[in-house]
Structure formats: C-alpha cells, structure tokens
Amino acid sequence: MTPAAHAVVTLARRGLLTPAAPHRVPAQIGALRRWGYGLGGSLLSAAARSPSRVALADPAGTLTYAEVRDQALRLARSLRQTTDLPAVQAAADGQAGGAAVGGGAGIGPGDRVGVLCRNHRGFVLSAVALSLLGADVVLINTAFSAAQIAAVVRDHGLRLVVHDPEFSVSGTATLSSAGFEALPDPGGPLTPPRRPGPTVVLTSGTTGTPKGARRPNPAGLGPLVSILDRIPVQAGDRLMIAAPLFHTWGYAALQLAFGLRASVVLTPRFAPESLVDTVRTHRCTGVFAVPVMLSRLLDAGAVLPGVRVVAVSGSALPGDLATRFMDTHGDVLYNLYGSTEVSWASVATPAELRRSPATAGRPPRGTRVMILGADGSPVPPGTVGRIFVGNDMLFEGYAGDLGGVESRDGLLATGDLGVLDASGLLTVSGRADDMVVSGGENVFPSAVEDLLATLPGVREVAVVGVPDPTFGQRLAAHVVCHAGASVSADDVREHVRRHGAAFAVPRDVRFLAALPRTATGKVIKRAL
Incomplete structure (x- = not known):
C-alpha cells in the first residue's frame, strides 16, 4: 500500500472522512x-467543521469549538495590539529579555512567550492564540521553583x-491566565504569520539542567496518521488529558x-479518585497519562470506567505494571516510546504488552528505528x-545553541540503548549513560528495577550505579514499600539473586518514603 493510500485508509478507520455539510468541508x-x-490551524479547522461540538471541558465548564476559536482569536488580537495593557504587568525595570515592554508593539512572529499554566482552558487559549500570532511558545514546567522560572525567563x-x-514570575512582562477577560479586544482580522512559531519544550532534566527543545509544527497530516496508525482513538471521542500539557506527551495529545x-x-x-470521577462525569472514551499515574490508580484501587484507550508515554512502564493495569481495566493500554527530541519512536499495543510487558512496541508507518553499534x-x-x-517530527535543535543530538543518515539518537x-519488537534497555559496568559485567538498572517491581510489598524502586573500589561500580537499590509491608534488604538481594544474575544483585539497599520525581513522573536519579 502506498503512503497516500495508507493515510486515506487510516483516516477513514478513525472516522475523519465521514460526510459533512457541503459548506463545512471547504472551510475546514x-x-x-x-x-x-500547528495547534492554531488545527483548532480553526476543527471549529470550521464542527463548531457546536464540545471542544474543552474543565472545572470552569465547557466550551464548544466555536467558543474556543472566538476566545483564542480575541486573546490573539489583544496580545498583537500592545503589551501596554491594564492586565499586563510589565517588569519592574521595564525590560523583557533586554527589550522594552511598555508602550511598544505587541506580541508577534519571533517573540518568545512563556506559558506557565496547569491543565485548564487558560493553557489552551494561550497556546492557540500564540500559535496564531506566530510567536515562539516556551512551555514552562509547573513544578519549577521561582529561581528556575527566572532562569527560563532569562535564558x-x-x-x-x-x-x-x-506562580510568581519576575524579569519580564506577565499576564495572569485569570485576566484574559480584562483585556480589551481591538478587533480587526488576523492574518497567518509568514513563519509558524516553534514550540519550545523543556526537557525533563532528570540527568541535568533542562534544555529547551524547539519542536516544529506539523507540515501535513503525516504525524496525525502515524499516531492513529497505532493508537485507535476516533473522531469525536471524549479524551481526558491527564498528562501535563507543558510536557511533550500532553501537548501532543492536545x-x-x-x-x-x-x-x-x-x-x-x-x-x-478525582480522575475517575471526571472520566465518569464526562463519559471519557480515552485517557492520556504518564505511567506513574497508572501505578497511583492501582494503589488507590481506582478503576477508570468505560474507557477504550489508555495511552501513556513519558517514562518506562516498570515491571509488570502493564499487565496488572490491563488485568483490572481490560486490554486498553497503549505505550508510546519517544523523547522530546524525536517525538515518537514506537507504540506498544495491548497484545504486544501481553506478550512482553517491557516492550516499547513497533514503529508506526513512516517511522524508522535502527539499533546501531x-x-x-x-x-x-x-x-x-x-x-x-x-x-x-524530529526536533529543530536546542534553544540557545546548546549543541545538538547525534545524527546518522537522517536518524537522531534517543540517548537510550x-x-x-x-519480529521487529523494540525493547528499551535503559539510558546509555545509566549502564553500570560492575566487575566487567554490563548491568542495566532498568532490568533490575523490573525484577524488584515484582517483589511483594515493593511499591516502586530505582536502581543506580555508585563507585566501588574493587568492581569499579556497584548497584544501589532505592526501594519504596507499600504501607504496612515488611521488606528487608536481604529480601531485595535474594529476589534478584533468585530471578536474575549474581552480578546484578544490589549490594546497597536503601528504603525511602518516596522517590524524587519530575512533574511527569520520571525518577530524578541524580537526586538519589
């Protein structure tokens, strides 16, 4: 099947080629x-085709596609007019990144604007409006401290x-997401920018200082088709996006x-519990989440009602989490492996996760994955x-000329082994820089973590390498137990010895109340 024929078949299977009113399709x-x-164009297209369909539901209520379009256009016109508005607070020194803010031209193509909002309509309206203006949108992690936010503003x-x-922001002009209605609407038409502004996503920073990765806008329907090829969400579905919108996965879900x-x-x-209530109230058919959320749902005994698809990404599925989740919810789990830099690499379907719970699945059509020595x-x-x-959808590089990612024949390195x-199934062994060489043996901490995740009483675990004068490195396991569980260091070592290799037994075992994690659930191993 040719790529064009495959695209048509995939879009038809997902309900995107159903007939519509004759005047709607040309407008779409x-x-x-x-x-x-990009985000703005997709929103305007959806509003042209289905203006009365509910586009957004959050604690403030619901908005149709027409209402989101109108509010986003109004916000865009306000921001384009001037930054010297009553609801915009200028920096104390009248500077923003070295440029005057008050009284000057408003936001336009090439301007860098940060969005620091949780998952609600304020984030969506901001991101759409800035997309329509051609601004460079910098998505700021809501877990950052004031000092980290200030560094993002400066850098x-x-x-x-x-x-x-x-949130407290200093060093530039600010606009509260609660103040959109106070902005005057200058009216007038908006015209598409000559160049669409990239979205800058800050990497997770689990191994160091976060970098700003410049994400391109889609050039066509190819990226949409690639994901729909492997994840069977449908046109008009009701999708709960629990993953943070500032993260690559949450933004991609939007x-x-x-x-x-x-x-x-x-x-x-x-x-x-509140996630379950929200899914039930809105009769959601799909949920986009990060893996740690699945663990928390199982720990709480909370079951998502009536969902057909639960799609996760952002970190590895530890141990037997995939099968335990599907044993409770049915075979609805899809796991996307990728990174901020490469977007997606592969997707594991429920059948593939049943066969191999640690698999990252297969590449969607149009995606190449190679394992190089x-x-x-x-x-x-x-x-x-x-x-x-x-x-x-490979990224365009890091903001600030921080260097790039190794490339081979048009392929980018993910940094993973x-x-x-x-049969073509991909399994991720772990980060290349996480591999531990102990006494000449190569040990992947993720494999040991998967073993320990099956030890009764263990809630979560992280394994790292530490210096050893004899073996070069040795393994240290950081274990969080379920409440009331009795697990000893010897239990941990014996479980690995019985089910794994002798050289993979962690000599250091530390018990913690919780693992340090990013807002998207990745363990911050440098903090252990």
Whole structure:
C-alpha cells in the first residue's frame, strides 16, 4: 500500500472522512491551508467543521469549538495590539529579555512567550492564540521553583509570561491566565504569520539542567496518521488529558485531539479518585497519562470506567505494571516510546504488552528505528545497541545553541540503548549513560528495577550505579514499600539473586518514603 493510500485508509478507520455539510468541508480544508497544521490551524479547522461540538471541558465548564476559536482569536488580537495593557504587568525595570515592554508593539512572529499554566482552558487559549500570532511558545514546567522560572525567563529572553495566579514570575512582562477577560479586544482580522512559531519544550532534566527543545509544527497530516496508525482513538471521542500539557506527551495529545475534533477534558491536578470521577462525569472514551499515574490508580484501587484507550508515554512502564493495569481495566493500554527530541519512536499495543510487558512496541508507518553499534553500523536482531529514530517530527535543535543530538543518515539518537527482536519488537534497555559496568559485567538498572517491581510489598524502586573500589561500580537499590509491608534488604538481594544474575544483585539497599520525581513522573536519579 502506498503512503497516500495508507493515510486515506487510516483516516477513514478513525472516522475523519465521514460526510459533512457541503459548506463545512471547504472551510475546514481552507483553515489548514491558510494557517497550517500547528495547534492554531488545527483548532480553526476543527471549529470550521464542527463548531457546536464540545471542544474543552474543565472545572470552569465547557466550551464548544466555536467558543474556543472566538476566545483564542480575541486573546490573539489583544496580545498583537500592545503589551501596554491594564492586565499586563510589565517588569519592574521595564525590560523583557533586554527589550522594552511598555508602550511598544505587541506580541508577534519571533517573540518568545512563556506559558506557565496547569491543565485548564487558560493553557489552551494561550497556546492557540500564540500559535496564531506566530510567536515562539516556551512551555514552562509547573513544578519549577521561582529561581528556575527566572532562569527560563532569562535564558530564553521571554518577552511575556502567561501564568496562573499561583506562580510568581519576575524579569519580564506577565499576564495572569485569570485576566484574559480584562483585556480589551481591538478587533480587526488576523492574518497567518509568514513563519509558524516553534514550540519550545523543556526537557525533563532528570540527568541535568533542562534544555529547551524547539519542536516544529506539523507540515501535513503525516504525524496525525502515524499516531492513529497505532493508537485507535476516533473522531469525536471524549479524551481526558491527564498528562501535563507543558510536557511533550500532553501537548501532543492536545494536538491529536484537535486533529480528531475530539472533546478534551482537563483537570488542573492529578488525584486517582478525582480522575475517575471526571472520566465518569464526562463519559471519557480515552485517557492520556504518564505511567506513574497508572501505578497511583492501582494503589488507590481506582478503576477508570468505560474507557477504550489508555495511552501513556513519558517514562518506562516498570515491571509488570502493564499487565496488572490491563488485568483490572481490560486490554486498553497503549505505550508510546519517544523523547522530546524525536517525538515518537514506537507504540506498544495491548497484545504486544501481553506478550512482553517491557516492550516499547513497533514503529508506526513512516517511522524508522535502527539499533546501531559503537561504530555506527546496524547490529543483528537480539543485540543491544543505541536507538536511532527518524520521522516527520524530529526536533529543530536546542534553544540557545546548546549543541545538538547525534545524527546518522537522517536518524537522531534517543540517548537510550535497546534491542529489536526478530519480529521487529523494540525493547528499551535503559539510558546509555545509566549502564553500570560492575566487575566487567554490563548491568542495566532498568532490568533490575523490573525484577524488584515484582517483589511483594515493593511499591516502586530505582536502581543506580555508585563507585566501588574493587568492581569499579556497584548497584544501589532505592526501594519504596507499600504501607504496612515488611521488606528487608536481604529480601531485595535474594529476589534478584533468585530471578536474575549474581552480578546484578544490589549490594546497597536503601528504603525511602518516596522517590524524587519530575512533574511527569520520571525518577530524578541524580537526586538519589
């Protein structure tokens, strides 16, 4: 099947080629042609086709696609007019990234604007409006401290930060997400920018200082087709996005939802019981989350009612989490492996996770995944090597000229080691810089973590390498137990000895109340 035929078949299977009122389809296609396939163009296209469909639901209520369009256009016009507005507080020194703020021209193409909002309509309206203006949108992690936020403002030269009232921002002009209605609407038409502004996503920073990765806008329907090829969400679905919108996965879910003309359900904070209530209230058919949220749901005994798809990404699925989750919820789990730099690499379906709970699945059509050895040559199936990925959404580089990512024949390195089996299933062994060499043996901490995740009483675990005068390095296990569980260091060592290799037994075992994690659930191993 040709790529074009495959795209048509996939879009048809997902309900995107159903008939519509004759005047709607030209308007839908026209919006994409004029505004492109970024967040703003996708929203305008969806509003042209399905204006009365609910686009967004959050604790403040619901908005149709027409209402989101109108509010986003109004916000864009206000920001374009001037930054010297009553609701915009200028920096104390009248500077923003070295440029004057008050009284000057408003936000436009090339201006860098930060968005510091939790999952609610304020984030969505800000991101859409800035997309329509051609601004460079910098997504700021809501878990950052005031000092880290100030560093992002300084390092990225932000001209403005749109933020929730709970956050403190200094060093530039600010606009509260609660103050949109106070902005005057100057009216007038908006015209598409000559160049769509990139979205800058800050990497997780689990191994050091976060970098700003410049994410491109889609050039066509290819990225949408790639994801729909492996994850069976449908046009008009009601999708709960629990993953943080500032993260690559949450933002991608929002783009996907607009492409599907789906109804997006958001809640500012994650809690297992409230997530279940929200899914039930809005009759959500799909949930986009990060793996640690699945663990929290199972720990709380909370079951998502009536969902057909639970799609996760952002970190590895530890141990038997995939099968335990599906034993409770049915075979609805899809696991996407990727990174901020390469977007997606592969997706594991429920059947593949049943077969191999640790698998990262297969690449979607149009995506290339290769396992290369140290010399840059492909390695045979079953051999561990470095993972390289090629697709339509590779990042454009790091903001601030911080260097790039190793590239081979148009493929980018993910920084992970992995293996492809004879059938093409990918398994990620772990970060290349996490591999521990102990007494000449290569040990992947993730494999030991998966073993220990099956030890009764263990809630979560992180394994790292520490210096050893005799063996070069040795393993240290950091274990969090379920409440009331009785697990000893000897239990931990014996479990690995019985089910794994002798050289993989952690000599150091430390028990913690919780593992340090990022806002997206990744363990911050440098903090252990």
